[in-house]
Amino acid sequence: GENVxxxxxxxxxxxxxxxxxxxxxxxxxxxxxxxxxxxxxxxPQLIIDIRSNVGEKKDQRIAVTLNKTxxxxxxxxxxxxxxxxxxxxxxxxxxxxxxxLTFGTGTRLTIIP
Amino acid sequence: DTExxxxxxxxxxxxxNKKSLKCEQHMGHRAMxxxxxxxxxxxxxxxxxxxxxxxxxxxxxxxxxxxxPNSSLLNxxxxxxxxxxxxxxxxxxxxxxxxxGGNTIYFGEGSWLTVV
Numbered sequence: 001g002e003n004v005x006x007x008x009x010x011x012x013x014x015x016x017x018x019x020x021x022x023x024x025x026x027x028x029x030x031x032x033x034x035x036x037x038x039x040x041x042x043x044p045q046l047i048i049d050i051r052s053n054v055g056e057k058k059d060q061r062i063a064v065t066l067n068k069t070x071x072x073x074x075x076x077x078x079x080x081x082x083x084x085x086x087x088x089x090x091x092x093x094x095x096x097x098x099x100x101l102t103f104g105t106g107t108r109l110t111i112i113p
Numbered sequence: 114d115t116e117x118x119x120x121x122x123x124x125x126x127x128x129x130n131k132k133s134l135k136c137e138q139h140m141g142h143r144a145m146x147x148x149x150x151x152x153x154x155x156x157x158x159x160x161x162x163x164x165x166x167x168x169x170x171x172x173x174x175x176x177x178x179x180x181x182p183n184s185s186l187l188n189x190x191x192x193x194x195x196x197x198x199x200x201x202x203x204x205x206x207x208x209x210x211x212x213x214g215g216n217t218i219y220f221g222e223g224s225w226l227t228v229v
Contacts, residue, residue: 034217043119043203043220044156089155093218100169101218103155 002027004092006104014112019080021107023090024072030092033073034101035064038087047088048075077109085111116140117221119204125227128194134224136187136204145187146218147179148203156203156220162187194228201225 003026013019025033031052036044050057050064050073057064063076077084090104118137126132136145144163148156161169162181176198178190187204201223207216 032216036220043117043201043222046217046219049217100158100161106153106155 002030002092002094002100002102004090004102004104006090006107008107009105010108010110012110012112013080015080015082017080019075019077019084019109019111021075021088021090021109022072023074023092023104024070025092025102026071027092027094028068028071029094032093033064033066034091034093035075036089036091038089038106040086044089080111082111082113085109117204117206117219119202119221119224121224122222123225123227125229126191126194127229128196130194131190131192133191134189134202134204134226136189136221137185138206138219139185140206140208140219141184142206142208142219143184144207144216145181146205146207147177147187147189148205148220150201150203150223160189191226194226196228199227 004023006023011019034049035047037047038044048059048062048064050066052068055066061078066073088107088109091101093101120135124132146161147159149159150156158171159173160179165181165184176193180188203223204221205218207218
């Protein structure tokens with residue numbers, strides 16, 4: 001089955017700086033990669049996703065890049081704000097397979113004011 | 114609107130109780146999911162319903178019994194649970210279970226379950 005590794009497990013950055021979270025996946029057939037943000041006491045919220053036919057996607061301060069050859073994808077948050085503090089999960093899925101969403105282990109991001 | 118609504122938000126139950134968690138979505142999604150999340154861990158898949166039929170059961174103990182009464186509703190019936198079953202239970206939905214081009218999975222806010 002698919003295995004997703006996520007690094008770092010914790011990340012602290014100064015407000016206004018950039019944050020980068022990296023994930024690698026094992027199954028080359030995976031073709032959809034969402035990122036979820038989970039605030040304390042809440043469910044995971046989809047913040048951005050990317051499909052395997054695209055190398056990069058951007059939505060305001062958030063961007064995701066995908067390297068299919070190396071089987072890794074990254075989340076980039078620029079101009080970080082205190083409200084960006086949360087746990088972030090990457091995930092991978094085989095849309096043509098059994099549709100099981102495999103999550104990374106999560107990154108606790110703390111923005112220091 | 115990408116809303117998945119779960120009730121109750123909090124539930125405390127004894128090991129001999131029978132209770133249910135409920136989930137509702139009105140996005141026309143035909144796949145619905147139950148996940149379990151323990152503290153500081155990612156969500157773990159429990160069940161998947163596709164077009165109101167159970168398509169995936171991740172070897173979940175029978176004390177958890179899912180039900181999909183219609184395309185908008187998903188229930189999780191709980192009976193004879195153990196304290197280690199205490200967790201956040203998340204419902205999710207997506208447009209279809211298997212579809213070329215992929216689907217996007219949306220989560221509800223979860224139901225916090227404590228078994229005493």
